[in-house]
Amino acid sequence: MSGPVVTQRPTSVKAAKDRGVPQMPPVPNKEDITATWDYLEMGINRVMHHFTSGIDMQSYMGLYTAVHNFCTSQKAVSPHGGSPANNAAGPQRGAHLLGEELYRHLIEYLNGHLGQLLDTSRTHSDEALLQFYIKEWSRYTNSAKYIHHIFRYLNRHWVKREMDEGKKSIYDVYTLHLVQWRQNLFSPVSGKVMEAVLKLVEKHRNGETIEHSQIKAVVDSFVSLGLDDADPTKPTLDVYRYNFEKPFISATRSYYQAESQQFLAENSVIEYMKKAVSRLEEEEQRVTMYLHPDIKAQLTTACNETLISSHSTLLRDEFQTLLDNDREDDMKRMYGLLSRIVDGLEPLRNKFETHVRRVGLAAVAKVAADAEKLEPKVYVDALLETHTKFQGLVKRAFNDEPEFTRSLDNACREFVNRNEVCKSGSNKSPELLAKYTDVLLRKSGTSVEEAELEATLTQIMTVFKYIEDKDVFQKFYSRMLARRLVHSNSSSDDAETSMISKLKEACGFEYTNKLQRMFQDMQISKDLNSGFRAHCEEYEHKIDSQYSILGTGFWPLTAPSTTFAPPAEIQKDCDRFTMFYRNKHEGRKLTWLWQLCKGEVKATYSKSKTPYTFQVSAYQMAVLLLFNDKDTHTYEEIASATSLNRESLDPALTITLKAKVLIAEGGKVGPGTTFKLNYDFKNKKIRINLNVAQKTEQKQEEAETNNTIEEDRRILLQSVIVRIMKARKRMKHSQLVSETINHIKNRFVPKVADIKKGIETLLDKEYLERLNDDELGYLA
Template sequence: MPFPVASDLNATWSFIQPGLEFILGAQGDQGVTPKMYMNCYTAVYNYCVNKSRHGATATSIAASSDSNSYSLAGAEIYAKLDVYLTQFIRALKKEPSETFLEFYVRKWTRFTIGAGYMNNVFDYMNRYWVQKERSDGRRDVFDVNTLSLIKWRSEMFNNNSDTLISEVLDLIEMQRNNEIVDTSLISTAIKSLVFLGIDVQDLKKPNLVVYISYFEKNFLEKTGEYYSRESSQYLQEHNVVDYMKKCEARLAEEISRSNNYLEDHTKKHLLDILNKVLIEDHANEMYSQFLTLLEQNETDHIQRMYKLLYRLPATLGPLADTLEQYIKEQADKAIEKVKLASESQAEAKVDGKPTKKSAAGAVDPKSYINTLIAIYNQYNEVVHQAFNKDTRFIKSLDNACRHFMNKNSIAIPTPKAKCKTPELLARYADSFLRGTSKEVDTVDMNPENLMIVFKYLNDKDAFEEYYRRSLAKRLINGNSKSEELEESIIQRLQEENSIEYTSKMTKMFSDMKASEDLKANIKDHVSESIVKDFNPLILAQSMWPFTHMEDYDLNVAPELQAPFEKVVEIYGAKHNGRQLKWLWNHGRAELRANLSKKGKAPFVFTVSNLQMMILIAFNKKSTYTFSELHEIVGAARHTFESHLLPFTKYKLLDQSPPGPENTGNADTTFTIVEEYKSKKLKVNFTSVIKNNEAKQEEDDANKEIDETRRNYLSACIVRIMKSRKTVKHNELINEVLPQTLSRFHAKIIDIKRVIDQLIEKQYIQRIDNNTYEYLS
């Protein structure tokens, strides 16, 4: 067929229409031939070029170039195409055997392919006439591909949208019910809605208005109804664990479905709906099962519950609260068992009558601390494995640990008692740091446990005081297991708190090293015939937890005066004006006693300083009365008597008349045995000394803690007042409380007392009932 006259619109359209039929699929599966395709393109091109050269139509916009009249043509053929597409789409018919969705997808697929090719046929018109019209503000003119989609939307989709969307949603529900469906039908239909969302103002701008208005809204509504119905029914017939597994499966299915054929815009809304109907609406059922899973240690199921609820962070709050309360309850039960065991072991008989020590006093530090650690480790593992180290649950664990480590039936046996955990922790540390402890008793004790409990202590200052006192004893008695271990723990305490926190302990090590130098200087002045090893220690009074006790003032034996005097001389020469006070109640001595049978090695007695003076006196004569011996040795009478008793108890001294009731009589005599009978060559006489030092030491520690706290509060208050000048009472309290948390939890009543003291000392003054003023 010859090409039509280029200027004849009707002839040109009659020429290209059969080709358009083949391009759009009106002739079934038979497509357009390359020749027919090129003929259509050429005919459109010839028409547009010819019309542009020989004059414009009424709807064309003219442009001048030199002396010739030239205008872009295309309006007439564009109008012809518009009418043709309307008629073509209206003529499409569904086969009796297919659903509307199948018909729609089949025709849409073929139509959009044809529209692409048809767009190329009208390429010249698109590039010149259409582009010119749109640049001049015509928003009712489109390129041929867009025009095709708009016609499809108005003639096919708008008239059948309810049927189409209903059938798509029915197929999705069938798929959810595990029926086999053709998912390509769903995917193609949904994608068509995206293509049909055309913004006539800006054809390049993505527009989901059709997709959202017709599909997304209905899809989300149907999804919510479906899963709300299914979840309620499923929970009536299955347990919570099975339901959680079902939730995981359903969520995975929906995520896969959304990735296959949903737009990104829908995915978030879909997850919100699923989270609402599957998780939030049934969170209470999960909460009710949580305690059971904890009791059964079902970590996997707890993790499953956490992962589901994590999708809605607000639902995790009750779970975290429940965990915190549960840990507290389990800890209380475990600690109560330790308390009961301690009370039963503490029962003793005194004068034939049973007595019972308090649980706090009788409790074994190892059992108590290991119980705290076991509880921490158990639930720390749960938090790490089941809750993926979620900060909410770490906080719950921390809150619970801080509670049960500071407030339990052992830590606070009476309502007004101070917390015993710092003291017990210090005793625990002393057990594994002392070189004299048996390995079997300390096998499961370590610095890690110490630091875990320390982290949760409210009264860290109390621990520092007790730990410092036990450290001091280990240092002066030389029975630390390892100096490196001691220093590493102090370093960790410093990192956990502050340099100030460990300053006294650090200075104690400095004193020990300085004392080594003093010992070396004195060594040359000590007669080894009497003293084999002399180890004097110079301790700074403000750093060490020792006080000079007049009850222990001794008369140094003449044989030993030389080395003691030399210490005073050498130290005094180096540090002029400093005063030395001997701490006779501390320190130990080892004496070699030739009281064995001939041919046997001499005994080695471990004694206190006071006991050493007693035994050295027997070098001069073998028998003394109580008054004679007391006068030689010195010290307070009751102190002297308590150190003398072990010698008579273990038959090193023969007492006459015998009996403890006669020991303190002035004329009671004591005679040293000629041959001491003991299976051990090393005998320790210090372990059974009866005194009140332990009780006195506890009182001193408590006084030191109270005094330190008052000073700390005073410093905080003065610092605040100095910077603020005037502060209201409540504001001052609220500023002081947080500053004390790193060392102890201050009570408001204590802060008020310190304020009153500062007023008395004229650091501050009260200017009305509710305001304080700083006095410079």
């Protein structure tokens, strides 16, 4: 037989007597059931009323023995009369009846005890009632634990057998105490207790100091009374939820509805947001301090609805003002509040997108007074400045949320592709971005740190991400890359490789395939030049020359638009290289791209005796070398000697005239003009670059590039349509148009009219055929 789980040390009999607690008499004769119950009632009463005095082991053993005696007495009377000896069930049936009698006595005792407490509770109200309830609950439950152990024999035998047989309303002794408390005391006073709790919470919300432990004790009491009638061993939160959570949430809603309306009537929206954030944090702390975790979800919902949802329109109306005034902290606060309610942020995202688009368009309009003279760097910096500003805002104020990032991307895509500059041509943004990249990657007088250059290239890729016509960027970029490589004008091979890697990561291998092949050709050309120099060691009067072999299919270059007769010295070296190359690669054809060739000539003719070095194009070199023979040449003589047409000769002559290397006599550059060597030529620089493209040449090249883009798009559209139809065999016309757009939109946004035109062309060429019901079929 085990003893009770005693929560405080049993005191001695002498100690109990010293405190005025009545001494327990000896255990009565077990055959005297009435006396036995009187003895038990005295013990129970002692535990209930003098629990703080404790109970000594002798008294405990006496009470335990009395319970055992009561349940095992042989003098139980059958319900039909007669002695146990005459009963069919014998002594076992008698023990059963005595166990039931003892259980009934205990219930009657508890009813009487709780009735007295109920009468006393009616003399209290508010905090006094709360204190009374908490004090009596603590005394009652602690006493119940002792009584539960004293009645362990009843629990182990009679109660267990009754419960095993499925009897309802039979509980172990401790649970019986809780059930009786719930029925006799809790039900009548819970409403008033809860009113006292809510008044205490309201004081706390108003900034007054309260005893948290009181509310915590009430919560624990309500939770403990959640007993499942079907299975008392399984606790539930039904009592707590109905009697505590429900009124608490209702009171919370009423409190914050009144407070928020009054506060907004007297304060600004910005101040209200600070107040709301503070209140929400307080309620979260309140759950931690003295509420049950189960209430958190409902409490959060109630606070969100009363503090945020009810005033969401006012908050959203203020958002534009915050954007206009860059109130980042307030926007962060508003984001935190509206993110707590369903669809609270969608209107903010729409306003944010509209605002970013408007700011971006204004930034471009500010720098785009003259789109033709617009510097690529100024344009790209205007785009980046807007993006960087609002990207930081999304990160800091909007928690880097993907939906806000999507709004930012949508806005940037709009002002990058459809702005003031793009009115002069939809290809302007990619063209200017490519030109800015060319400026960065080209050698210049100002050196840029490698880390700084890499960071700038990363920023360029940010703008590139938003460009819709990526094929336009590719076309301009490849032409400019070709010039940098051919003229050995790249600032850094590492930077060039890094940029191509970035483009490859963004658009795939196919997008950068030709760019990478250009680098391979240049490496092959270096090896070839080394072999050619070794080959020329046996010759005299060698020219310091270097040749680049460029694959026709990979370089965006075209054959010269004019005939050209190079100077004899140059022609001799070119013929020698041609023979050398053909010996290595039989059957290959070389096409000389004279318009890209350049060189240096040294001049010692000036009266100042200064040895100048002119950096010139091949055409300019041919013109200047003519003046070794005589000082004056007519336009017709120069044209005849060089075999150049006017489109190529005139720009070459114009640059030399502007630099005052030659003097024109007879008017403008053209037939009838005589050109004379300027012996009075002076310049602060020793090395003078005459190989400068004129604006007319640049415009012509841009026009040619744009024409090439249109032709490439037309071919790409047709090839994509054929690939789709080859895979699908049959498709509806509208489906084919839609799928073609999906395939191509990563390179450029195709027009539906161009797709339809491509389909018609393929029908004419018999790649496709018309079928019934607006369907197209593929012809193998």
